[in-house]
Amino acid sequence: MEIPLLDVGATYKELKKEIDKAIKEVLDSRWYINGENVKKFEEEFASYCKVSHCVGVGSGLSALELILRAYGIKKGDEVIAPANTFIATILAISNVGAKPILVEPGKLTFTIDPQKIEKAITKKTKAVLAVHLYGQAANITQIKTICKKYNLLLIEDAAQAHGAEHFGERAGGLGDAAGFSFYPTKNLGAYGDGGCVTTNDKIIADYIRSLRDYGSDKKYLYSYKGTNSRLDELQAAILRVKLKHLDVWNRRRQKIADFYLKYLNPTKNENFKLPQVADGNKHVWYVFVVCTKKRDKFIDYLTENSIGYIIHYPIPFYKQPAYKEMNSSSKNFPITNCLSEEIVSLPMGPHLSREEAEYVSEQINKFIQMYL
Numbered sequence: 001m002e003i004p005l006l007d008v009g010a011t012y013k014e015l016k017k018e019i020d021k022a023i024k025e026v027l028d029s030r031w032y033i034n035g036e037n038v039k040k041f042e043e044e045f046a047s048y049c050k051v052s053h054c055v056g057v058g059s060g061l062s063a064l065e066l067i068l069r070a071y072g073i074k075k076g077d078e079v080i081a082p083a084n085t086f087i088a089t090i091l092a093i094s095n096v097g098a099k100p101i102l103v104e105p106g107k108l109t110f111t112i113d114p115q116k117i118e119k120a121i122t123k124k125t126k127a128v129l130a131v132h133l134y135g136q137a138a139n140i141t142q143i144k145t146i147c148k149k150y151n152l153l154l155i156e157d158a159a160q161a162h163g164a165e166h167f168g169e170r171a172g173g174l175g176d177a178a179g180f181s182f183y184p185t186k187n188l189g190a191y192g193d194g195g196c197v198t199t200n201d202k203i204i205a206d207y208i209r210s211l212r213d214y215g216s217d218k219k220y221l222y223s224y225k226g227t228n229s230r231l232d233e234l235q236a237a238i239l240r241v242k243l244k245h246l247d248v249w250n251r252r253r254q255k256i257a258d259f260y261l262k263y264l265n266p267t268k269n270e271n272f273k274l275p276q277v278a279d280g281n282k283h284v285w286y287v288f289v290v291c292t293k294k295r296d297k298f299i300d301y302l303t304e305n306s307i308g309y310i311i312h313y314p315i316p317f318y319k320q321p322a323y324k325e326m327n328s329s330s331k332n333f334p335i336t337n338c339l340s341e342e343i344v345s346l347p348m349g350p351h352l353s354r355e356e357a358e359y360v361s362e363q364i365n366k367f368i369q370m371y372l
Helices: 011-028 036-049 060-070 088-097 113-119 140-150 202-211 234-245 244-264 293-304 323-330 333-344 355-370
Strands: 054-056 078-082 101-105 125-131 152-157 177-181 195-199 217-219 288-292 343-344
Touching: 011 036, 036 054, 036 195, 036 234, 054 060, 054 244, 060 125, 060 152, 060 195, 088 101, 088 125, 088 288, 101 113, 113 140, 113 333, 125 140, 140 152, 195 202, 244 288, 244 333, 244 343, 244 355, 288 333, 293 343, 293 355, 323 333, 333 343
Parallel strands: 078 101, 078 125, 125 152, 152 177
Antiparallel strands: 054 195, 177 195, 288 343
């Protein structure tokens, strides 16, 4: 049996008639930029996230960058972010000229550790950029308390958390503003790049709406020095179809995660650890991440048994050539360094079958018995 990490084509197979119809309607309309589908998707996704405003943009990176820019974060400012995140989180900070200040994650949930945020705050700190990682919300309750104490913005990187909840509130409405990605592998994925900003702040939403369209408030009138970062009309039409099924697909992911958590058997084995869900969180399992101290042997074993996997992320961004000025700081992040050497994402997705999950679990249990 061959098990893919994620069957990205399965959503199209399930929704082919609806998606084909939506695409045809866009093509027939002859309106391809900032049309009715973008407007309606923004309304529908805002409602889904329980916020007042949603602004479609070109990518998750653009969403975060435009949020920071709209709030006036600039050169000389500092933004606190987790050390174990995808590079896009940090690029957004760098691209507006601000300095990323890194904080380690918690060992069990992988999200930013609130206990370490306060120690990182200086007079230059303007915001905390909390990442909801792997489908689980960060500890927003504690982070919000810290932000309020120091008068800091709380921005969510919700690129991996479509539908995730923290004490009954959905990601996207937990802070001052949030950035989402609609990359094809996401829980809510387009068939190309795309992203959005969600917020309850009308002034910020209107500002970002202008910034994404060259800085224009109306045709040929430019109030700001903007950029070109618009959610494509075709992608918006596809996302509108998929959004109707997001909660069902997230429940399917939950069932797979529940199965893994029940039948994978690393009891009392420090060499193989399962993910944990923090109190008050509804995890949507963008990926299912395990940790093993024998990762090289483990991924060889998965390959031999035709089980797909990926590593999120094998090289922390502060060790990357693009951030060579931060390379020497790697010793300051032992938890992130350790995670980068141990984490492995197993097959996960709304179309992974029970039979496939059983096969993955059986093979991994054999690995644990043989090698750990």
